Amino acid sequence: MSNSTVAPRGLSHRITRMTGRDPNESHRAATPLELLFDLTFVVAFGQASEQMAHLVAEGHVGPAIGGFAFAVFAICWAWINFTWFASAYDTDDWFYRLTTMVQMVGVIVLALGLPAMFHSVDAGHSLGNGVMVAGYVVMRIAMVAQWERAARDDPQRRATAKLNGLTLLGAQVGWVALAIADPSIPVAAVVGAGLASIELSGPVIAERRTGGSPWHAHHVAERYGLLTIIVLGEALLGTVTSVAAIVATSGWTAEAVIVVTAGVGLTFSLWWTYFILPSADVLHHHRERSVVWGYGHMLIFGSIAAIGAGVHVAAFVVEGDARIGTLGAVLAVAVPVLIFSTALFGLYTYLVHDGDGFHIWLFAGVVLARALAVAVAAVGGSIGACLILITLAPLIVVVGYETVGHRHAAAVLERTLVDSDP
Numbered sequence: 001m002s003n004s005t006v007a008p009r010g011l012s013h014r015i016t017r018m019t020g021r022d023p024n025e026s027h028r029a030a031t032p033l034e035l036l037f038d039l040t041f042v043v044a045f046g047q048a049s050e051q052m053a054h055l056v057a058e059g060h061v062g063p064a065i066g067g068f069a070f071a072v073f074a075i076c077w078a079w080i081n082f083t084w085f086a087s088a089y090d091t092d093d094w095f096y097r098l099t100t101m102v103q104m105v106g107v108i109v110l111a112l113g114l115p116a117m118f119h120s121v122d123a124g125h126s127l128g129n130g131v132m133v134a135g136y137v138v139m140r141i142a143m144v145a146q147w148e149r150a151a152r153d154d155p156q157r158r159a160t161a162k163l164n165g166l167t168l169l170g171a172q173v174g175w176v177a178l179a180i181a182d183p184s185i186p187v188a189a190v191v192g193a194g195l196a197s198i199e200l201s202g203p204v205i206a207e208r209r210t211g212g213s214p215w216h217a218h219h220v221a222e223r224y225g226l227l228t229i230i231v232l233g234e235a236l237l238g239t240v241t242s243v244a245a246i247v248a249t250s251g252w253t254a255e256a257v258i259v260v261t262a263g264v265g266l267t268f269s270l271w272w273t274y275f276i277l278p279s280a281d282v283l284h285h286h287r288e289r290s291v292v293w294g295y296g297h298m299l300i301f302g303s304i305a306a307i308g309a310g311v312h313v314a315a316f317v318v319e320g321d322a323r324i325g326t327l328g329a330v331l332a333v334a335v336p337v338l339i340f341s342t343a344l345f346g347l348y349t350y351l352v353h354d355g356d357g358f359h360i361w362l363f364a365g366v367v368l369a370r371a372l373a374v375a376v377a378a379v380g381g382s383i384g385a386c387l388i389l390i391t392l393a394p395l396i397v398v399v400g401y402e403t404v405g406h407r408h409a410a411a412v413l414e415r416t417l418v419d420s421d422p
Contacts, residue, residue, distance in 0.1 A: 016091040018146075018153040020214040023088075028219040030226060034086060037100055038230055040107040044075045045305045047111045049234045051118040053312035056332050057322035063122040066185075068309070070121075070192070071114050072302035074132060077199060078107055078139055080294060081168070083223050084203065085143070088213035089150050102142040109135030127188040133179040140172045150213075159210040167202025171195050204291050217287065221280035224297055228274050231301050232267050234308025239263025242315040242383075249318065258384030262391045263311055266337070269394035270304065273344060276401055278413050282351045285417050292350055299343035306336035314383050330377035330386040334370045337390055341366045341397070352416045358408050362400045369393040 021028075048071040055064035082103060090096065113131025120128025147165035151158045174195045178188060206212060239260065246256040283290055310332035316322035317329040324332075345363050349355060373389035401409070 014093065015095055016093045018089050018091050018150045020088055020150075020154050020157065021090060021216060023214045023216050025216060028216045030219070030222055031086075031090065031092065033092065033097060033100055034083075034223065035226070037082065037104055038079075038227060040104045040111070041075060041079055041227065042230055042233065044071075044107055044111040044114070045231055045234055045301075045308075046237070047114040048072060048075065049238070049305045049309040049312065051114055052306065053238075053309040053316070053332075055118065055122055056309065056313050056328070057316035057324060059323040059328075060122055063118070063124070066189075067118040067121040068306065069302070070127075070129075071117065072305065073196060073298065074110060074136070075107075076298045076301050077196075078103075078110065078136070079227060080297075081139075081143055083227075084213070084215050084220065084294070085146060085150075085164075087215040087219045087223070089146070089154075095149075096146070099142040099146055103139045106135045106137070106139030106142070109138060111135075121185065124185065126182045127178070127185060127192070128182075129175075129188075130179045130182075133175050136172060136175060140168050144169050157211060157213060160206045160213055163206045163210060164202050164213075167198060167206075171198045171202075174198070200295065207291060208288075212287070215290075217284035217290075218280040220290070220294075221283060224279065224294075225275065227301065228297075228304065229271065231304040231308075232271055234305050235263065235267040235270070235311060236308075238308040238311030238315070239267070241312050242318065245315040245318040249320075255382060255384045258382075259314075259387060262384060262387035266307070266387070266391040266394065269391060269398050270307075270337075270340065273341075273394045273397045273401075274300070276397075276405075276409065277344070277348055278351065278409070278416075281413065282416055286351075289351060293347060296343060296347050296350070299339060300347070303336040303340035303343060307333060307340070310334075310336055311387075314387070317383065326381070326383055326386070327374070327377040329383060330373055330390070333387065334373055334390050337393055338367065338370055341394065352412045354412045354415065356408055356412065358400070358405060362397050362405065365396040365400070366393045369396060 048068055051071075052064045052068040055061075055067070082100070110132050113129065113133075113135060116130075117128050117132055120126055144165045147161045147168070151161035151165065154161065174191075178191055178195065183191070239262075242259050242263065243256050246253065246259060250256070279293065283293065310329070313322065313324070313332040314329040317324065317326060322329070341363065345359060348359070369389055369392040373386045373393075376389060377383075377386045397405075
């Protein structure tokens with residue numbers, strides 16, 4: 001039985017001691033505050049996706065990828081920080097709610113700074129992340145205050161809380177200095193990689209060297225699943241934009257219907273395949289696998305947002321506002337779908353620590369479907385037909401799992417849970 005105190009449900013009208021939630025608490029679910037917090041990331045991912053789509057459509061693929069990768073790291077890292085802390089220490093008192101609101105303000109400021117950063121990267125002079133860093137400063141003030149509060153109220157895990165707080169604070173000083181110095185992009189990339197390493201290392205050391213925080217496996221898995229659904233909205237938004245472009249130029253043609261079907265089908269199949277992951281049960285029995293699983297989701301979230309950008313690029317091509325052709329638009333969708341599938345297969349294999357030959361065949365089918373879509377685009381096929389072929393890629397996984405793979409997965413999961421420590 002855990003010694004942690006279960007936080008009260010609903011608003012506490014006085015400050016509650018932040019002694020940590022029970023990691024074995026039953027029926028732990030996402031709170032309305034967490035769902036409200038996630039809405040700010042709809043804006044952030046939307047901004048990043050839109051900026052990437054514009055640059056890709058103009059043929060500036062390198063700056064688009066570089067700016068998008070930096071934006072996705074910043075967005076995901078802000079969300080990850082809050083989510084794991086909330087899983088461990090959510091008290092839902094008025095101070096906790098206010099600090100969460102402050103972080104929401106920081107996320108919005110971060111989102112507002114994304115266009116300037118993309119423009120600066122495209123110009124090739126500097127990183128131009130001053131406004132983004134301002135948003136991070138706002139978020140970090142609130143986050144460090146929360147970790148300090150946990151260090152004060154939870155002596156058993158004081159070292160964990162202190163380490164997390166100091167890591168965030170130290171890295172933020174570095175980001176501020178980088179924004180003020182505003183060096184060339186190569187220098188900023190090297191320094192930024194170092195600062196990102198510091199940011200990422202704090203929770204790793206805290207979890208493995210100081211005992212870690214009392215996060216709840218099922219709650220964390222649900223939170224990641226909810227953000228996945230939110231980011232999938234970008235793919236639907238890209239579909240709407242593409243179809244609107246087709247309808248505006250040609251009316252409701254067969255091509256428009258095909259694009260609607262492909263966009264919704266792709267989004268739905270990505271959702272289906274993601275929730276094949278047995279995340280909650282495995283993390284509950286193997287907490288040591290949380291770091292790779294949690295950080296690996298940056299590829300999941302980023303690739304889904306990039307898919308939305310790719311479908312948006314297809315709209316620019318249809319409207320005649322893009323310098324790249326159909327092949328470029330198809331690659332803008334096919335490549336992030338491939339990254340999503342690769343990351344998903346990788347996370348599954350890591351979670352269960354078991355390779356399955358059947359999954360290799362499924363992945364080969366996924367790659368083949370994407371290659372076929374690119375080949376059709378290269379010989380002059382329509383965007384709609386290519387999107388349908390891309391949709392078949394994750395659909396192969398769905399069909400394979402529902403007909404045969406679910407039995408493999410059940411057996412593997414059973415072995416994984418049996419092999420866990422008592």
